[in-house]
Amino acid sequence: MKIVAINGSHKKVGGNTQIILDHLLAGAASKGAAVETIRLSTYDIRPCLACDACQRLEFYACIQDTKDDFLKILETFRSADTIVFATPIYVFHMSSRLRVFFERMYGRGKSNINTYSKTHLFFHDIDHQTLSKPFVSVITASNTEDLTTQSTELFFKTYSAFMDAPQVGSIVRNGWALLHKEIQKEPNKKLAKILADVHFAGRQLATDGFISRKIEKRIRANVLPIPKTVFNILKRFPHTRKKILEKSKQRTSIKPSSLV
Ligand SMILES: Cc1cc2nc3c(=O)[nH]c(=O)nc-3n(C[C@H](O)[C@H](O)[C@H](O)COP(=O)(O)O)c2cc1C
Numbered sequence: 001m002k003i004v005a006i007n008g009s010h011k012k013v014g015g016n017t018q019i020i021l022d023h024l025l026a027g028a029a030s031k032g033a034a035v036e037t038i039r040l041s042t043y044d045i046r047p048c049l050a051c052d053a054c055q056r057l058e059f060y061a062c063i064q065d066t067k068d069d070f071l072k073i074l075e076t077f078r079s080a081d082t083i084v085f086a087t088p089i090y091v092f093h094m095s096s097r098l099r100v101f102f103e104r105m106y107g108r109g110k111s112n113i114n115t116y117s118k119t120h121l122f123f124h125d126i127d128h129q130t131l132s133k134p135f136v137s138v139i140t141a142s143n144t145e146d147l148t149t150q151s152t153e154l155f156f157k158t159y160s161a162f163m164d165a166p167q168v169g170s171i172v173r174n175g176w177a178l179l180h181k182e183i184q185k186e187p188n189k190k191l192a193k194i195l196a197d198v199h200f201a202g203r204q205l206a207t208d209g210f211i212s213r214k215i216e217k218r219i220r221a222n223v224l225p226i227p228k229t230v231f232n233i234l235k236r237f238p239h240t241r242k243k244i245l246e247k248s249k250q251r252t253s254i255k256p257s258s259l260v
Helices: 016-030 070-078 096-108 147-163 176-184 189-208 213-219 228-236 238-251
Strands: 002-007 034-039 082-088 114-116 122-124 135-140 167-173
Touching (some): 002 016, 016 189, 070 096, 147 167, 167 213
Antiparallel strands (some): 114 122
């Protein structure tokens, strides 16, 4: 099995998303999978211009393809059996870099040919060999509010339904604002456990072809000092909620510059 991960972070080295990917792919590699990571930040990928040249009958090619690195990435993408789409949350959604990547995929289908997805959604022709590969989504975020990652989680569900691409895993790890100091300085049991679970998820992916709901839930474990349900109920008591959050941030002494 070959797994190709696409990291949408703007960072060229390191980063929270890459930490998750490193553990996931190391787990998969330990079970014999061939793994490769594409950091979009290290490539030149120009945005779709919505010129629709790719949809014109005589052309059917993206005019940006000859000017940037997109085809290089596409070749690696096509060589994969399973894809990992990984992104940090930037302003409540996936990174613009990953978004640009998906928009360039528009050119790989013929939007004037109508068709239906396997789930009976009205859609248009796509290059199934490229776009219908099984995929895992990886999302990282600083915030602990579940709402922060919801639109991106929904995006991947929608992508899966329209593209006939089975989503074989969903890793969501928020709360990096609370986890960050521990990565930098102290050996942290909570983080070590999460990363061990991510490694296990990689092993599962390579052997079973999917990540179990149980392990996804463990990776998503609450990192607040109080149970998530209590934290959510406290929305009705904003003052107390604020105090708890401030206290937990003090405990990890996060400086604004280290939040990402
Ligand atoms: C421009 C920008 C916007 C961000 N917006 C959010 C946000 O809306 N919600 C959030 O929880 N974190 C936000 N973050 C923090 C990142 O999601 C978080 O630190 C992520 O894990 C960074 O991943 P990376 O190190 O792989 O880039 C933002 C960071 C940046 C740079």
